[in-house]
Amino acid sequence: MLAKDQREFISQHMKRNKLRVFMTILAAAMGCAFLIILASVGFGLHKTIQDEVLSNRIVTEIELAGKEGADERVTPEEVDAIRKMEHVKTVVERVMVPGSATVKLGEKEGYGELVYTDLAAEQLANLALDSGKMPASSEEVIVGYQFANSFLTEEQYKEIEAADDYLAKETELAQAIRDKLVGQTITVDVVDYETNEVRATQTYTISGIAKKPGRDWYYDQKIYADTSKSSEVLAAFDIEAPDRSITVHATDFQYVEDLTNSLKDQGFYVYSVTEELGEMNMLFTAIQIGLVIVGTVAVLIASIGIFNTMTMAVTERTREIGIMKAIGAPPSLIQRLFLLESTLIGLIGTVIAVAVSYALSFVVNIVVPIIVFGSINEEAPTDMTITVSYIPWQLVLIAAVISVGVAVLSGWRPARKATSIDVIQALKEF
Amino acid sequence: MILISELNHTFKIGKKGQEKDIPVLRNVNLDVAKGEIVAILGKSGSGKSTLLNLLAGFMTPESGSIQVNGEELVGKTETEKANFRLQNYGFIFQSFQLMPGLTAFENIELPLKLQGVGKQQRMIRVKELLQQVGLTDVSDHYPNELSGGQQQRVSIARALIGRPSILLADEPTGSLDSETEQEILQLIQLLNHHYGITFVIITHDEEVARTAHRQYRMHDGAIQEEMHYVS
Numbered sequence: 114m115l116a117k118d119q120r121e122f123i124s125q126h127m128k129r130n131k132l133r134v135f136m137t138i139l140a141a142a143m144g145c146a147f148l149i150i151l152a153s154v155g156f157g158l159h160k161t162i163q164d165e166v167l168s169n170r171i172v173t174e175i176e177l178a179g180k181e182g183a184d185e186r187v188t189p190e191e192v193d194a195i196r197k198m199e200h201v202k203t204v205v206e207r208v209m210v211p212g213s214a215t216v217k218l219g220e221k222e223g224y225g226e227l228v229y230t231d232l233a234a235e236q237l238a239n240l241a242l243d244s245g246k247m248p249a250s251s252e253e254v255i256v257g258y259q260f261a262n263s264f265l266t267e268e269q270y271k272e273i274e275a276a277d278d279y280l281a282k283e284t285e286l287a288q289a290i291r292d293k294l295v296g297q298t299i300t301v302d303v304v305d306y307e308t309n310e311v312r313a314t315q316t317y318t319i320s321g322i323a324k325k326p327g328r329d330w331y332y333d334q335k336i337y338a339d340t341s342k343s344s345e346v347l348a349a350f351d352i353e354a355p356d357r358s359i360t361v362h363a364t365d366f367q368y369v370e371d372l373t374n375s376l377k378d379q380g381f382y383v384y385s386v387t388e389e390l391g392e393m394n395m396l397f398t399a400i401q402i403g404l405v406i407v408g409t410v411a412v413l414i415a416s417i418g419i420f421n422t423m424t425m426a427v428t429e430r431t432r433e434i435g436i437m438k439a440i441g442a443p444p445s446l447i448q449r450l451f452l453l454e455s456t457l458i459g460l461i462g463t464v465i466a467v468a469v470s471y472a473l474s475f476v477v478n479i480v481v482p483i484i485v486f487g488s489i490n491e492e493a494p495t496d497m498t499i500t501v502s503y504i505p506w507q508l509v510l511i512a513a514v515i516s517v518g519v520a521v522l523s524g525w526r527p528a529r530k531a532t533s534i535d536v537i538q539a540l541k542e543f
Numbered sequence: 544m545i546l547i548s549e550l551n552h553t554f555k556i557g558k559k560g561q562e563k564d565i566p567v568l569r570n571v572n573l574d575v576a577k578g579e580i581v582a583i584l585g586k587s588g589s590g591k592s593t594l595l596n597l598l599a600g601f602m603t604p605e606s607g608s609i610q611v612n613g614e615e616l617v618g619k620t621e622t623e624k625a626n627f628r629l630q631n632y633g634f635i636f637q638s639f640q641l642m643p644g645l646t647a648f649e650n651i652e653l654p655l656k657l658q659g660v661g662k663q664q665r666m667i668r669v670k671e672l673l674q675q676v677g678l679t680d681v682s683d684h685y686p687n688e689l690s691g692g693q694q695q696r697v698s699i700a701r702a703l704i705g706r707p708s709i710l711l712a713d714e715p716t717g718s719l720d721s722e723t724e725q726e727i728l729q730l731i732q733l734l735n736h737h738y739g740i741t742f743v744i745i746t747h748d749e750e751v752a753r754t755a756h757r758q759y760r761m762h763d764g765a766i767q768e769e770m771h772y773v774s
C-alpha cells in the first residue's frame with residue numbers, strides 16, 4: 114500500500130470516530146502540555162537565576178587567588194606562562210595597597226580607590242574609555258566613571274536632596290564635574306587604614322575616564338595607576354611582597370570552564386563564574402528531571418486513553434480487518450495502520466500541547482511578575498527580568514519524544530491484537 | 544492450477560485438557576484446471592467451507608498438500624499467504640463482506656491500494672470494471688444503500704480488480720433471490736468465458752452447481768467427483 118493511501122486510510126478512519134479521537138487527542142495534549150509547563154517553570158527559574166549571576170559579573174573572568182605551595186603566591190613566571198595558554202586573552206595583575214586615597218582636585222577634595230595595574234592588560238581585558246585617552250606615561254591615570262561624584266560639594270548635596278529626582282540631579286551635577294576632568298591634575302594622599310596618617314603622596318594627570326559600569330548600583334571610583342608607581346607607596350608601608358589580585362581573562366565564555374579546570378589541575382586556587390554555575394546547574398538539572406518525571410505521569414495517564422481508544426477501534430473494526438486480511442493485506446500493514454493512527458493521535462496532541470504551552474508560558478511570564486510584585490507592593494526592579502516559565506527547544510524535544518513514544522507504546526498492543534484477528538472468525542460474525 | 548492432495552483437517556473443541564476432536568476433512572483430493580469452473584456440492588456441515596478456507600490460506604491444515612499455480616501453500620507464513628492471496632485470488636462471499644465505511648467505488652479499489660497501484664491507474668481500472676458489472680450509477684453508494692444483487696456485483700468487481708487467476712466463491716448466491724442468482728451466475732460464466740478466470744464455487748444448490756464444468760460432492764468430510772452431470 115502506498116504511503117499516501119495509508120495516510121488517507123487512517124484519516125478516513127479517524128473521521129468516522131471524530132468525537133472519540135478528539136477526546137483522545139485532547140487527553141494526550143493535556144498530558145503533554147502539563148509536562149512542558151511544569152518543567153518550563155524549572156527551566157524558567159534556572160534561567161532567571163543564571164541570567165542574574167551572569168549579568169553581575171564579567172563572565173570571562175577567572176580569579177586567581179594563589180597557588181598550592183609554601184607561601185601560596187603566584188610568581189611572575191607563572192603569570193607569564195598562564196598568559197601564553199590557549200584561549201587566554203590576558204592576565205591582569207593589580208597590586209593592593211593597605212590604604213585609602215584622599216584626592217585633591219584643585220580646591221575640591223574627594224576620594225578614590227587606588228589600583229596599581231598594567232593598563233595595557235586592563236584595556237585588553239575589559240577597561241573601556243568613556244572619554245579621554247589611555248595614559249601615555251606612568252604620570253597619567255584613568256579614573257572610574259563615578260570618580261567625579263566624590264567631588265560634589267555640601268551645597269550640591271543639599272540641592273540633590275531637594276530635587277524631585279535626586280538620582281537624575283546627582284548624575285547631572287556629577288556630569289558637570291566629569292566633563293572637566295580630563296587633563297586635570299590630582300594629588301593623591303595614601304592614608305594608612307589603621308593609623309589614618311598619610312604615608313605617601315602622588316600627583317597624576319587624568320588622561321581618561323572609564324566607561325560607565327553596566328550595573329546602575331555599582332559606582333566605579335577607581336584610580337587606575339601604573340604598577341611602577343606602587344613601589345614608592347609599598348616602600349612607605351614597608352611592604353616587600355604586596356598582595357596582588359590576579360585575574361585571567363578568557364577569550365570567550367565557552368572556554369572559561371576548561372580554563373578554570375586546567376588552572377585548578379596546575380595547582381592554582383581559582384574561582385570563576387562557572388564554579389558557581391556548575392553547582393547551580395546541577396541542582397536545577399535535578400529539579401528539571403524531577404519535574405519531567407512528574408509531568409510524564411500525566412502523559413502516562415493520557416496514554417490510558419489512547420490505549421482504550423485503539424483497543425475499541427480494533428474491536429469495532431474486527432470485521433473490516435478480517436476483510437482486509439482475506440483479500441490480502443499482510444499482518445505488517447494492519448499493524449502499521451493502527452500504530453500510525455495512535456502515533457498520529459500522539460503527534461497531533463503534542464503539536465497542540467507545544468502551541469498551548471508556548472502561549473501559556475507567554476501569559477504566565479507577564480501575569481505572575483505582576484501578581485508577585487503587585488501583592489508585596491514593590492516595583493519590579495527595572496533591570497531584572499523574571500522568567501517564570503521558559504521552554505527551551507530541548508524541553509520541547511524531550512516532551513515530544515516522551516508523548517509520542519508513550520502513544521506508540523500504548524497503541525502497540527491494540528495493533529498486535531489487530532494483526533492476530535482470525536479471518537474466519539471475523540467474517541463469520543456477520 | 545490447483546492440486547489438493549491427501550488433505551486432512553480436524554477441529555479441536557472444548558476446554559483445554561478435555562478437548563474433543565472433530566474430523567472435518569478426510570483425505571481430500573481435488574484438482575482444478577486453468578479456466579475451469581468447478582463446483583463443490585454438499586450438505587450443510589459437510590466441510591465445504593473448511594476446504595475453501597484451507598485453500599484460501601485462512602487456516603493451516605492438519606496434513607496434506609495444497610498446490611496453487613505451482614506453489615505449495617501449506618507451510619507459508621501469514622505474510623506470504625496474504626501476498627499470495629493478493630496476487631492470485633479473488634473472493635466472493637455469501638454475505639458479500641464489503642467494507643461498510645467505503646463506497647462501492649472504494650470497496651472495489653481496495654485490492655489495488657493493497658497492491659500499491661497508483662491513484663490514476665486505479666481510477667481507470669475501477670471505472671472500467673464498474674461499467675462491465677453495471678454499477679456506474681451507484682459507484683458512490685455505501686453498501687447499505689445497495690441491493691443484495693448490487694452488493695454481490697460490487698464484491699465480484701472487488702474480487703476481479705486485482706486480475707487474479709482464481710476466484711473462490713463460498714455460496715455466492717446464498718443470500719440472493721432466484722432472479723438475482725441467475726444474473727450472478729451469468730456474470731460468472733461471462734467472466735470465465737472472456738477472461739479465462741478459474742472458479743471454485745461452493746454451493747449446496749444443485750442448480751448453481753450445474754453452471755460449473757465439473758462438480759465434486761462432499762459428504763462428511765470426504766470428497767468425490769460427480770461423473771453424471773453434463774454441462
Ligand SMILES: Nc1ncnc2c1ncn2[C@@H]1O[C@H](COP(=O)(O)OP(=O)(O)O)[C@@H](O)[C@H]1O
Binds near residue numbers: 590
Ligand atoms: N472453528 C470450528 N471449530 C469447530 N468446529 C468447526 C469449526 N468450523 C467448522 N466446524 C465444524 O466443521 C464441520 C464442517 O463445517 P463447514 O466446513 O463450515 O461445513 P459447510 O461449509 O459444508 O457447511 C461442521 O460440523 C462444523 O460444525
Ligand SMILES: [Mg+2]
Binds near residue numbers: 591592593
Ligand atoms: Mg459453509
